[in-house]
Amino acid sequence: MSNTFLGMPTLPVFGQGNINATESFPQAARRELANTQLRANLGHATHTIRDKRLKVVAELPDWEDMRNAGSAIKDATMANLPALLEQFEANFTARGGIIHWARDAQEANEIVTALIRETGETEVVKVKSMATQEIGLNEYLEEQGIAAYETDLAELIVQLDHDKPSHILVPAIHKNRSQVREIFLREMPVVDPNLTDEPARLAEAARKHLRKKFLSAKVAVSGANFGLADTGTLTVVESEGNGRMCLTLPETLITVMGIEKLLPTWSDLEVFMQLLPRSSTGERMNPYTSLWTGVTPGDGPQNVHLVMLDNGRTAALADEYGRTALNCIRCSACMNVCPVYERTGGHAYGSTYPGPIGAILSPLMTGIKSEENSSLPYASSLCGACFDACPVKINIPEILVHLRGEDVDSKRAKLKVPTQMDLMMKGAQWAFSSGSHLNLLEKGLPLGKLVAGRDKVIKKLPGIAGGWTQSRNIPAPPSQSFRQWWDKEHKPGAAVVPGTTINEGEQA
Amino acid sequence: MSAREDIMNRIKSALRDAPETPVVPRAYRRSSTMSDAQRLEQLVDRLVDYKANVFLTPAADVPAKLAELLAGTSSIVVPHGLPQEWLSALKDDAGAPAVHVDSPERRLTVAELDAVDAVVTGAATAVSETGTIMLDGSDDQGRRIISLVPDRHICLLHAADIVEVLPEAIARLEASRPQTWISGPSATSDIELERVEGVHGPRTLDVMILT
Numbered sequence A: 001m002s003n004t005f006l007g008m009p010t011l012p013v014f015g016q017g018n019i020n021a022t023e024s025f026p027q028a029a030r031r032e033l034a035n036t037q038l039r040a041n042l043g044h045a046t047h048t049i050r051d052k053r054l055k056v057v058a059e060l061p062d063w064e065d066m067r068n069a070g071s072a073i074k075d076a077t078m079a080n081l082p083a084l085l086e087q088f089e090a091n092f093t094a095r096g097g098i099i100h101w102a103r104d105a106q107e108a109n110e111i112v113t114a115l116i117r118e119t120g121e122t123e124v125v126k127v128k129s130m131a132t133q134e135i136g137l138n139e140y141l142e143e144q145g146i147a148a149y150e151t152d153l154a155e156l157i158v159q160l161d162h163d164k165p166s167h168i169l170v171p172a173i174h175k176n177r178s179q180v181r182e183i184f185l186r187e188m189p190v191v192d193p194n195l196t197d198e199p200a201r202l203a204e205a206a207r208k209h210l211r212k213k214f215l216s217a218k219v220a221v222s223g224a225n226f227g228l229a230d231t232g233t234l235t236v237v238e239s240e241g242n243g244r245m246c247l248t249l250p251e252t253l254i255t256v257m258g259i260e261k262l263l264p265t266w267s268d269l270e271v272f273m274q275l276l277p278r279s280s281t282g283e284r285m286n287p288y289t290s291l292w293t294g295v296t297p298g299d300g301p302q303n304v305h306l307v308m309l310d311n312g313r314t315a316a317l318a319d320e321y322g323r324t325a326l327n328c329i330r331c332s333a334c335m336n337v338c339p340v341y342e343r344t345g346g347h348a349y350g351s352t353y354p355g356p357i358g359a360i361l362s363p364l365m366t367g368i369k370s371e372e373n374s375s376l377p378y379a380s381s382l383c384g385a386c387f388d389a390c391p392v393k394i395n396i397p398e399i400l401v402h403l404r405g406e407d408v409d410s411k412r413a414k415l416k417v418p419t420q421m422d423l424m425m426k427g428a429q430w431a432f433s434s435g436s437h438l439n440l441l442e443k444g445l446p447l448g449k450l451v452a453g454r455d456k457v458i459k460k461l462p463g464i465a466g467g468w469t470q471s472r473n474i475p476a477p478p479s480q481s482f483r484q485w486w487d488k489e490h491k492p493g494a495a496v497v498p499g500t501t502i503n504e505g506e507q508a
Numbered sequence B: 001m002s003a004r005e006d007i008m009n010r011i012k013s014a015l016r017d018a019p020e021t022p023v024v025p026r027a028y029r030r031s032s033t034m035s036d037a038q039r040l041e042q043l044v045d046r047l048v049d050y051k052a053n054v055f056l057t058p059a060a061d062v063p064a065k066l067a068e069l070l071a072g073t074s075s076i077v078v079p080h081g082l083p084q085e086w087l088s089a090l091k092d093d094a095g096a097p098a099v100h101v102d103s104p105e106r107r108l109t110v111a112e113l114d115a116v117d118a119v120v121t122g123a124a125t126a127v128s129e130t131g132t133i134m135l136d137g138s139d140d141q142g143r144r145i146i147s148l149v150p151d152r153h154i155c156l157l158h159a160a161d162i163v164e165v166l167p168e169a170i171a172r173l174e175a176s177r178p179q180t181w182i183s184g185p186s187a188t189s190d191i192e193l194e195r196v197e198g199v200h201g202p203r204t205l206d207v208m209i210l211t
């Protein structure tokens, strides 16, 4: 097996589905920011989980060693992806599993639908899965007359409320307990009217609600956290036991997994099953992890399928500077530490993948030319907290900057005439190329004071500079520049007065 | 062109800069530095933290302890490979629970499993650092379904099968066996990130460690 590519290079083929925002980040963020309940819930939740993560990470003397190993394993996976996929396929198939390949969301949805139809069922139970959210499977199945029941508590809350997940790990993080209680009372067909908002009681209500579904389900749809190439093993990491129910009880199991989820060897799991739980829920280990390799006669589903999904992953892989985004193990640590996410919440990002990872992954998968996703790389202050928290050391800030560059380039390429930004940059180039150019420009400073008026602030800049003043004011510029002041003070013969301040005139 | 070929070509095209394969630095701990007693103590600490009930039982006392734990229980399920002597104190006693044996010849149905009060299984190995017990479907642990549907799981673990770190367990386990790794009873943190024990999996986890 060789990875050398000898054919014609193909243009990247981008993904579709729920990775495309429907409005720009600034627009969505403005709306979400107005929701004070959401912000309070989010602030509480992200801080709780951050503290837990720090505590359990600090417990391990070799956390950094593990991150280094994790990062290298994922880089090695991407570098050898074709061979590893073939190896995984051979092992999974040898044990009775059936593999399907899907170029994009549409194809994946069609495959899953056809597999369900073959069983004659019109209902499926689902384990929380990012991949199936990405392709919009539930909505597609509904159109085809198949009901998909989410069984993860948070997904259930979101589904019952006809809402969208706002966080990849705890999708209902934007709801507090009393809101959850209201949703249950309103939407569950059979529910104790005296239900309190204690999380334990709410969890019990979910158990009762889903129990019959689990015990009678014939078909389950899941995602997968890892696929191990050298053994053909799949892994689902979870807490509640809904995953175990779905992976064990039904006759048919259909798993949808992105092609980047592989790890080369079984023993690589020893790294990732330490990195993932501590980074995501801040636990030493999640309550349940299930592993299966194809079909086990007499134990669990006997009709086992896996849909391998591209949907823009190969496009992300083609970006030399962005491809490490595919190393993501969806732990959500970057979200929980992000000052932007903490305020806007997950909905503002539009895509299935919110937060810092979403801000790079979504545009990488859809292409930066995707109208609404092109604003995502700007949804960051580049503070770097996400990079520090990431268990596989994805340099998110660096990729954000890279994608901003791509965005500017692509917008420039679209227009024949130079953009405002081009003109500004050209102007800056001229201004900074010589001291006399700068001097000339600085003569215009008093003009700025004039614009600022009596209250000495500029509230709105023209053109694209207006982006800066959208959410902040600019103080009036001083009447002279440092260089002008220096020249005046150091004119031959001028006495340097100790204690002179630059803007004496300003203070009046 | 098939979707598979198409995707493979896309990947190969994406990798035409031939990124190098890094050597994986495995400087993390891959073996235990603890004594048996320390590992035992650590495992107990973690399990209790997860709200599991833990019992340290000398091997000879297992039948009596099991009978005590199951007092008042009307029925249990056990895998066919569970050591018979563990259940010896349950027999010939009027109040003892009915014991259903799940075997390849006689597999219990979902409804039957839903009707039993508890399941008793062995375990393959356990990781003390994370408080994780691994089941691998061996004859003393049975099919995955039997340790899932009953609301109470009594898991018997030999102290000799406790390792300290995850890599040691990975080296002991065989990937192709269907596995369930269990760290405490089922739980959720989905509501305000507050951990609540007891959702869909067994709500009570009793771990008996055989010393």
Ligand code: SF4
Binding pocket: A279, A327, A328, A329, A330, A331, A332, A333, A334, A335, A357, A386, A389, A390, A391, A392, A393, A394
């Ligand atoms: S980018 Fe890193 S921190 Fe963020 S979800 Fe992915 S693995 Fe976790």
